[in-house]
Amino acid sequence: MKEFFVLLKEGNKPSLLAAIVNTVIAVLKGIAFFFTGNVAMFAEMMHSIGDAANQFFVFIGSALSKKAPTTRFPNGFGRVVNLVCLGAVLIVGILSYETIVEGWHHIQHPTKSGGLLITLGVLAIAVILETFVLYKAGKEVLHEAGVAEAKGLAPLTQGFVHLNRAKPATKLVFMEDLVATGGGILAFLAVLIAHFTGFLQAEGIASIMIGLMMFYVVGRVFLENARGAIGETDEQMLNHIAHLVVDHQDVKDIKKLSVVKEGEYLHVELVAEVDSSISFARADDIRDHLVDLILNQQGVQDVIISFDEDDGITHWKHVSNRPDSLPPV
Structure with a gap:
């Protein structure tokens, strides 16, 4: 058990931060949904629950992957983080399905929800917190890619460019919080449209769109970590x-x-x-x-x-033009 806690100190910090923040956000959204019955808030609550569970799993997996090789496992535990990510996306997939189903039901049977100020207030707080986590994840992406310390909006803008060089856990956090931030803004707009225009189906449509964005993350993360679990050439x-x-x-x-x-x-x-x-x-x-x-x-x-x-025959012809310099550790 002592070794486990020592390994946790080496876990992916952006994953832990994202998990804690999303847990707080999920609780706030759950309270808001309880008082308002807003279906867009329900979708966002499910999204935050999925993200929090996912990111906690990823944090633990990234920590366990640091375990030193043993006699029984001489190749080490590097692929553990990939296996954990593969399991974690199943949770998000289930929640994505429930979000889409709830949105479809609301489109078929629209109902007016109350508590406009509570709903908008919670969504605004959630977007701010998700943007903060996204910014931190972007900085970690650039750090892992060996990019010089970025300032201003660089972690958000350049994070996309260097995302393929990030570690699996950091990449997952960046993608999930990108979708979470976009989903929060989408839900915010849907609530405003439903309230001021009477088009109540807007909340259901937003719920389905949020669910589809979650499915995109599921697919992307699954494919990338499946390749990592098998072992692919960099x-x-x-x-x-x-x-x-x-x-x-x-x-x-x-x-x-x-x-x-x-x-x-x-x-x-x-x-x-x-x-x-x-x-x-x-x-x-x-x-x-x-x-x-x-x-x-x-x-x-x-x-x-x-x-x-040397046999005088050129065997290695794989090298292309010299790439941009990659940084040392």
């Missing part, structure tokens, strides 16, 4: 590491290079061709240098390097 980092290796004066060619992403970490395996005349001591120095160089790249957890003699 093409950008593979290209980057290939350039670092071929730039070494003693490396003649790359016979094999794989950069596999598991959870938040990268596993690198390299077979490099060198001149057959070099000594074992020199080969060992080359290996040590390459290991240090590659381990210093962002997200790389372990490196396996072996050598083969």
Whole structure:
């Protein structure tokens, strides 16, 4: 149990912050729905409950993924965060379905809800809090992508550009809170339209749209974490590491290079061709240098390097034009 609490300290902080904030928001929306019966508020309440549960699971999963390899599990626990995310999206999927069903019922049988000021007040507070979490998640995305500290609106605008370089947990938080912020604004507008125009179905339509946005997150997160659980090649980092290796004066060619992403970490395996005349001591120095160089790249957890003699044939043709520099850890 002590080890578990130690691991929790290493958990994804944006996930924990988002989980706490969404729990508070869910309680506020639940109280507002109880007093007003507003269906758009119901949709938002379900959305916040789903996000809070999801993000708590992701926080715990990201912490457990930091557990050191054991004799029984020598490859470590990096993929745990992917498995937890896959389980967590099932909760959001169920809540998404219930949100859409409730919205459809309201469209068929529209009813006027009360407590306009309570509804608008809670939704406004929720949007402000969700935007705060989204901003924090955006900053974490840029940090994990190695972008210099961003100021102003950069975490919100540049977060989209670098989202693919973020860790699975951070990416999920950013996407969920982006949809949550948009859903809150949509619900706010629907309540105003229903109240001032008498078009009561607007709240039901908003509920369905919020449910569909939640389903989009479910689909996106499921596909990305399914790839992570299987283990996929990180093409950008593979290209980057290939350039670092071929730039070494003693490396003649790359016979094999794989950069596999598991959870938040990268596993690198390299077979490099060198001149057959070099000594074992020199080969060992080359290996040590390459290991240090590659381990210093962002997200790389372990490196396996072996050598083969240069046969004069170019094997590695995968390297494209030099990419933008990726930052070290």
